[in-house]
Amino acid sequence: MKPSLLSGIRIYQYMAQALPEKATEEWRALLAENNIPASRVNTLDDLFDDPQLKASGLFVKREHRTEGCYIEVAAPSTFFRRKSTAAASSANDRPAHRRVESGTLNFFQ
Numbered sequence: 759m760k761p762s763l764l765s766g767i768r769i770y771q772y773m774a775q776a777l778p779e780k781a782t783e784e785w786r787a788l789l790a791e792n793n794i795p796a797s798r799v800n801t802l803d804d805l806f807d808d809p810q811l812k813a814s815g816l817f818v819k820r821e822h823r824t825e826g827c828y829i830e831v832a833a834p835s836t837f838f839r840r841k842s843t844a845a846a847s848s849a850n851d852r853p854a855h856r857r858v859e860s861g862t863l864n865f866f867q
Contacts, residue, residue: 777785782798789796805811806829818830
């Protein structure tokens with residue numbers, strides 16, 4: 759095995775032992791103090807409470823007529839050619855960064 763690969767494996771083994779010793783926020787503070795970029799890794803359950811995802815409207819509560827309440831993942835963007843009454847009202851309900859109000863899209867120009 760290459761020494762560089764072995765070093766990487768050893769680092770991951772060490773991290774697997776060391777990381778549980780502190781809470782996530784403790785690690786983030788310690789790393790920030792030392793100018794080491796780091797970010798929280800969310801679990802699937804964390805995503806529903808993520809401020810960025812809430813603000814973007816990614817999760818939409820829906821009601822199914824036979825299955826009941828469920829959460830739908832919204833489309834990341836919306837494309838439409840002209841503003842019909844239905845398209846305009848649903849598009850304007852979305853945050854501006856998720857609206858595309860251009861004419862036809864031609865990727866081969």
